[in-house]
Ligand SMILES: Cc1ncc(C[n+]2csc(CCOP(=O)(O)OP(=O)(O)O)c2C)c(N)n1
């Protein structure tokens with residue numbers, strides 16, 4: 001093990017290298033570029049003996065990964081925002097073909113207006129594609145989770161693609177000390193992928209195919225079941241990772257000071273770090289507040305949220321994206337998960353930090369105080385500027 | 392005898408679900424005869440998605456990977472990269488796509504595959520329309536042809552625009568090998584495939600694939616129609632090896648284009664002036680091809 005001071009983007013690149021990926025296929029987009037540039041350097045120097053396919057679009061990047069993965073290669077790509085949206089058709093394809101592609105996504109706002117700053121709208125709009133989704137809070141977590149994502153995606157009872165996201169600039173371009181596990185440690189944790197038995201040279205096999213109403217539902221149900229299974233498999237994998245590296249990031253819904261809390265804020269990505277500081281400060285003032293981080297959005301940690309709901313009276317959800325015509329996606333999903341729970345805490349949604357606006361400690365504190373003092377399920381936009389201010 | 396040069400081994404089975412007389416089935420059959428069993432085929436949305444038969448069956452004795460409609464070029468690159476990494480260097484990767492999936496929606500991915508010099512074969516079977524979705528015009532539909540989106544009526548005379556010249560687009564990428572093939576000339580077809588197989592780098596085939604329901608002729612006439620396409624110079628047979636053109640079938644005098652057009656209902660509305668215009672275009676293209684061959 002060594003420690004390097006690296007960006008979230010390099011954390012992705014190092015993870016792909018340590019995973020000994022066979023095939024990388026990617027197309028540049030800010031702020032993802034450093035990930036694939038670093039991988040290109042690894043390949044050029046021989047440090048990573050992979051095939052790097054320089055494709056002409058993200059759509060092709062994902063198709064190339066899917067086709068390589070279908071034959072049994074370990075594949076990796078990375079993108080952001082518009083690039084992810086261009087992949088949309090192929091994201092469904094990767095899940096449908098059960099190809100365990102792993103992808104780094106730097107969360108970036110969607111145009112127009114053009115914005116390169118962070119926002120979860122890009123990955124939230126892909127939540128129904130059958131991909132496992134991890135949201136990273138630190139560069140260390142991004143590296144560790146990416147390594148775990150390979151093993152999870154390739155697990156025979158899972159076989160689903162996985163994306164590991166990181167907030168643009170807050171992680172992608174911010175350096176932090178990151179422990180890089182030794183290659184021997186990673187090799188012990190992540191053995192080579194098994195060769196495909198679906199596409200074997202010389203065999204009459206077809207992967208993809210077409211079907212009528214007599215089979216399609218069963219294909220979808222298999223994906224649904226695999227996604228459910230993902231939860232337990234991931235917990236086992238994280239335990240194993242902790243045994244080898246000593247690090248465990250706390251499963252699907254890591255919590256902070258929730259044991260005696262009556263009010264909990266649900267966060268995603270880097271806003272969690274800010275919120276943790278606010279919780280400490282408010283606790284010093286006597287407020288029993290705590291935090292729960294949605295580390296995975298797919299599978300959605302329904303069980304963990306229901307457990308949490310038995311202990312607390314109020315839950316606020318901080319969304320860094322918005323589903324037009326409804327509410328923040330995390331808010332509606334938390335509400336949905338809790339509907340069948342025996343105990344129903346008060347729920348409120350907060351939409352904040354779109355397009356890279358800072359989610360400040362003051363904002364989080366305001367939201368938590370609002371949550372403590374007001375009832376109602378509505379969702380509100382935090383610190384929206386008035387028209388005159390904005391113009 | 393030339394006939395004996397075609398390998399006897401069949402890698403495509405008769406149990407497929409194409410229409411009777413489908414030219415596209417013969418294209419696959421001859422292609423696989425030339426490539427042999429160490430081949431992986433990747434196929435986007437097109438008639439062949441259906442021809443290959445539904446889950447859990449297949450009409451091929453080689454593995455087939457479905458890919459997205461517009462992504463065949465990328466699928467070839469992905470399979471090649473994986474095959475090389477997994478120690479399957481001797482395997483031939485071939486993309487098999489329709490004219491719509493190639494010349495229209497898949498042109499970008501094809502261009503990418505050619506430009507990055509992927510070691511693989513791309514075959515476009517040309518039935519000159521979007522057949523799988525019910526005979527809509529594509530960029531490869533010839534001028535004058537009826538399709539469901541270029542109807543023949545008082546204010547419409549079929550497709551107004553000339554056929555997209557896919558071979559010129561391919562040639563501009565300078566691949567080591569590109570050729571036209573026609574199911575009416577299987578010896579020429581298989582010979583070219585065997586030749587391409589021995590070459591490395593991106594290789595391309597433009598295969599004529601007559602389609603009885605789409606072209607509106609009766610299904611036993613596929614070979615006759617296909618043969619006329621070449622013998623009227625509508626679909627000349629040639630190859631481009633490292634930029635050098637070579638015409639592989641030359642008649643002293645080509646037959647009049649009218650003979651080809653009148654075999655198909657999709658051209659039945661054309662009047663003498665329109666046929667003459669098409670004849671002039673075919674003559675001009677043939678002259679250009681001779682000139683290109685002359686550059687060698
Ligand atoms: C992105 C996308 N757009 C449209 C379609 C619908 N579609 C499927 S096959 C097809 C026509 C294919 O035409 P061509 O490539 O010429 O092959 P053919 O069916 O003629 O054999 C179309 C439009 C699709 N599958 N995917």
Ligand code: SF4
Pocket residue numbers: 408409410411412413414415416438442518522523601602603604605
């Ligand atoms: S529509 Fe044409 S190309 Fe498609 S299967 Fe039928 S004959 Fe073949």
Ligand SMILES: [Mg+2]
Pocket residue numbers: 489490491516517518519520521522529
């Ligand atoms: Mg077609």
